[in-house]
Amino acid sequence: xxxxxxxxxxxxxxxxxxxxxxxxxxxxxxxxxxxxxxxxxxxxxxxxxxxxxxxxxxxxxxxxxxxxxxxxxxxxxxxxxxxxxxxxxxxxxxxxxxxxxxxxxxxxxxxxxxxxxxxxxxxxxxxxxxxxxxxxxxxxxxxxxxxxx
Amino acid sequence: xxxxxxxxxxxxxxxxxxxxxxxxxxxxxxxxxxxxxxxxxxxxxxxxxxxxxxxxxxxxxxxxxxxxxxxxxxxxxxxxxxxxxxxxxxxxxxxxxxxxxxxxxxxxxxxxxxxxxxxxxxxxxxxxxx
Numbered sequence: 001x002x003x004x005x006x007x008x009x010x011x012x013x014x015x016x017x018x019x020x021x022x023x024x025x026x027x028x029x030x031x032x033x034x035x036x037x038x039x040x041x042x043x044x045x046x047x048x049x050x051x052x053x054x055x056x057x058x059x060x061x062x063x064x065x066x067x068x069x070x071x072x073x074x075x076x077x078x079x080x081x082x083x084x085x086x087x088x089x090x091x092x093x094x095x096x097x098x099x100x101x102x103x104x105x106x107x108x109x110x111x112x113x114x115x116x117x118x119x120x121x122x123x124x125x126x127x128x129x130x131x132x133x134x135x136x137x138x139x140x141x142x143x144x145x146x147x148x149x
Numbered sequence: 150x151x152x153x154x155x156x157x158x159x160x161x162x163x164x165x166x167x168x169x170x171x172x173x174x175x176x177x178x179x180x181x182x183x184x185x186x187x188x189x190x191x192x193x194x195x196x197x198x199x200x201x202x203x204x205x206x207x208x209x210x211x212x213x214x215x216x217x218x219x220x221x222x223x224x225x226x227x228x229x230x231x232x233x234x235x236x237x238x239x240x241x242x243x244x245x246x247x248x249x250x251x252x253x254x255x256x257x258x259x260x261x262x263x264x265x266x267x268x269x270x271x272x273x274x275x276x277x278x279x
Contacts, residue, residue: 011153039233046203049156050166052193058169061179068177087180104249113248136173 062132063090066139070130073143080146083122091129093122096146100126103149110145156202160192166199 002016051059067090075082079097094115096103103126104114115126130139151158179185194202236242244253 046199049192049194049199049202050196051169051191052160052165053189053191054163054193055165055167055169056189056191062170062172064179065172065177066174069174072177087184108249108252113245113252116247132170135170139174 059132063130066132066134067092067130070128070139073139074146077143077147083125090131091127093118093125093127095122096124096126098149099124106149107145112142156192156194159198160194162193164193164195166194166196
């Protein structure tokens with residue numbers, strides 16, 4: 001977006017370097033069927049403005065601390081370990097004592113959608129993700145069920 | 150707020166427009182400084198300011214809610230409003246594209262599709278629970 005001023009000096013905003021036919025020669029446009037991303041962009045803009053610079057950092061920290069709490073607890077369980085030792089944000093790969101597909105079956109029975117089965121890349125590998133949406137109680141329950149397998 | 154103020158113009162340090170979840174786990178050691186971003190260029194506004202800002206913007210807009218809106222090209226038109234309702238249904242909006250098929254197969258079931266209530270009474274269809 002570009003910022004400019006009108007003849008009375010009031011600020012105005014314009015799309016610049018947008019060469020789509022829908023903008024520059026609408027009367028001759030021939031491709032008029034596709035989707036509008038504007039609503040999603042608006043929703044993202046409202047979200048970012050609602051959380052602000054401090055809030056987004058706080059949310060990132062919540063993701064980080066909760067994911068690390070889960071990773072630490074799972075890696076202490078017998079048969080489970082973290083696959084990598086590099087810094088991570090909110091996703092981490094674990095190696096499980098049995099096939100991830102079997103684990104996910106049990107988890108699903110407990111009404112938990114388990115991690116992504118990555119055993120085609122890492123033996124008995126599962127990719128888990130923890131965000132600010134997950135509570136300590138939920139993480140503890142997951143760890144408890146994994147421990148019981 | 151003046152008419153042409155943008156969110157960064159009314160931003161005040163420390164303000165926030167929502168309530169964040171509590172930190173309910175012990176702190177973990179953060180990654181090395183060089184991996185962390187220092188500052189984000191985002192405004193800090195209260196919830197009231199945010200709502201008023203976007204409501205004021207919406208009043209400057211011309212659309213199907215405010216007047217006759219003939220055919221437009223792709224980025225000038227929106228889908229029917231109820232298309233926005235369906236993805237927000239509980240259990241639908243939070244479905245992950247990679248989650249196991251058996252946990253999402255119901256999304257493609259005709260019974261579920263038919264059980265959606267459409268805004269036109271004559272199109273409201275439901276099937277008895279089996």
